[in-house]
Amino acid sequence: MKPAISVLGTGRMGSALARALLQAGYRTTVWNRSAEKTGPLATAGATVAASVREAVDAAEIVVVNVTDYSATAALLHSDDVASAIRGKLVLELTSGTPHGAREAGRWAVEHGATYLDGAIMATPDFIGTDHGTILVSGTRQAFDAGKEMLGALGGNVQHIGEDLGLANALDSALLALMWGALFGALHSVAVCRAEKIDLDELARQWTASASVVDGLVADLIKRTNAGRFASDDETLSSISPHYSSFQHLLELMQAREIDRSVVDGYDGIFRRAIAAGHLHDDFAALSQFLGKAG
Ligand SMILES: NC(=O)c1ccc[n+]([C@@H]2O[C@H](COP(=O)([O-])OP(=O)(O)OC[C@H]3O[C@@H](n4cnc5c(N)ncnc54)[C@H](OP(=O)(O)O)[C@@H]3O)[C@@H](O)[C@H]2O)c1
Known part of the structure; x- marks a missing residue:
């Protein structure tokens, strides 16, 4: 029963x-x-x-x-x-x-x-x-x-x-991914509004490109797990092109007076990695710059 x-x-x-x-x-x-x-x-x-x-x-x-x-x-x-x-x-x-x-x-x-x-x-x-x-x-x-x-x-x-703590720990890790995406969406919406891009167009283009982002996230996790931080034949993108595109976003947000507090945090992580000589490493190399456990 x-x-x-x-x-x-x-x-x-x-x-x-x-x-x-x-x-x-x-x-x-x-x-x-x-x-x-x-x-x-x-x-x-x-x-x-x-x-x-x-x-x-x-x-x-x-x-x-x-x-x-x-x-x-x-x-x-x-x-x-x-x-x-x-x-x-x-x-x-x-x-x-x-x-x-x-x-x-x-x-x-x-x-x-x-x-x-x-x-x-x-x-x-x-x-x-x-x-x-x-x-x-x-x-x-x-x-x-x-x-x-x-x-x-x-x-x-x-x-x-x-270990009783594991479910909540994995929950927080997965929520970190979710909030990364949701706060990213808030920035996308702010940029589109400032530049008068129809939000329906943003939704259409996100649908078209979401699988690319999924692939990048899965690749980052896999490479970090294996400690493969140096660029190699399978690298999808090194830190260098990410950082230069990221500077365009910072400039645009500055010019349009969009809150930069979150993206300035990203900038700090980029800068620490670049100062330590990782400009041409795989993007996954940034995982070493988030504190002790990184
Ligand atoms: N909703 C989701 O999508 C979702 C997803 C994943 C996990 N969760 C988790 O599930 C839990 C509940 O979420 P929910 O969405 O159901 O929230 P909710 O609708 O706000 O319900 C909260 C419940 O907690 C009770 N409660 C709060 N403080 C209490 C207290 N001091 N003593 C006794 N009862 C108390 C409330 O009682 P009253 O009705 O008397 O206020 C109510 O039954 C949370 O831990 C949340 O993180 C929710």
């Missing part, structure tokens, strides 16, 4: 998680601080718990999805709830830091629970679909115990490793 599951937190994401569990046939109990958000889930077949303790008592697996780990701690760390958590599998799907996940895991294990930490790499509309991606850290045994339920939440659920 499928285990009973409780979902603590039914905001946008928590509601999607609870719906996916209901659709997969799990007996699902929900609790939310603002009770009105549980109404649509009750209509969909969920049991609504009157308290966190009641929700924890009702389930073998407790899924938590609130804003941050301090909110999770506020829910679980009362004596009443902490004493009920023994023997449960806690799946923390709230976003957080690697350190936060390790601390939360330590607390759960000290109180007799099994703990998995997951990072959701999807928006709520992807939950319960084949394309829903969730990265999970924790012991292999705990992952295997929760695997079927995790499969109901997304078709792409990956065990990242036993």
